[in-house]
Structure formats: structure tokens, C-alpha cells
Amino acid sequence: MKKIKISLVLVIVFVLTILTTSTASALNDFGLDATAGHVNAFKSQVNNPPGVGFFQNRLGQMIGLVLSMVGVIFFILIIYAGITWMLSGGNDQTITKSKDLIINATIGLVIVFAAYAITAYVGTLLTSPIPQP
Secondary structure (H helix, E strand, O other), X not given: OHHHHHHHHXXXXXXXXXXXXXXXXXXXXXXXXXXXXXXXXXHHHHXXXXXXXHXXXXXXXXXXXXXXXXXXXXXXXXXXXXXXXXXXXXXXXXXXXXXXXXXXXHHHHHHHHHHHHHHHHHHHHHHOOOOOO
């Protein structure tokens, strides 16, 4: 029964994350593309034909979605551990479980962001032009 509840909460978090991310990405233009077209630094990005950079944009959106979900899951785990700790009533075993959950959630978040940073760095190295001597 507990596994069903956890699975249901994860599915709800996943669906809410997808809905909020899709809605936010659909609404985030605010005329910034038109404004950025007047700035020389962004003209090449704004004036590209629709097919240019499609894969990179979609990959970036998927990575952003996954990182959003990781953040939401981390937030839920921290809230759950905090509530469990507060309601433990001084039970040392429950307090230890709550502390371990907070520590493990934090370590997991650090690992995910470190993996993202390493991937971004390697991706930058692979896509940057090789300097000519």
C-alpha cells in the first residue's frame, strides 16, 4: 500500500512538472525575440530558419525538464523528512531515518548537478572549434 502511495505521488509530481514546464515555455516569449533581434549579439540566434538548432533546443528543453523534476522531487523529500522529524515524538529511530533522508536527498541533488556540470563542460569542449596554431 505504501509503494502505491509513493508511486502515485511521483506520477502526480511528474505530470505537474510537465504541465507547468510546457505552460511556462509556451508563455515565456514576452516579445524578447523581437527585442533581441535588434541587438547584434543575438541576431544570429533570432534570425535563424526554424530548422536550425532544433535538436539542440529540444535536448536543452528535455534536460531542463529533467532538472525541474529532480528539483521538485528533492523539495518533496526534504518536506517529507522535515515533517517526519517533527512528528517523531522524540523517537530516535525515526529521527535518524529523517536525517538520513535529508542527507541522501542532498547528496543525490549534488550528484545530479555535478553530472550536469560535467556534461555541459564536456559538451562545450566538443562543440568548440579547435584553435589553430
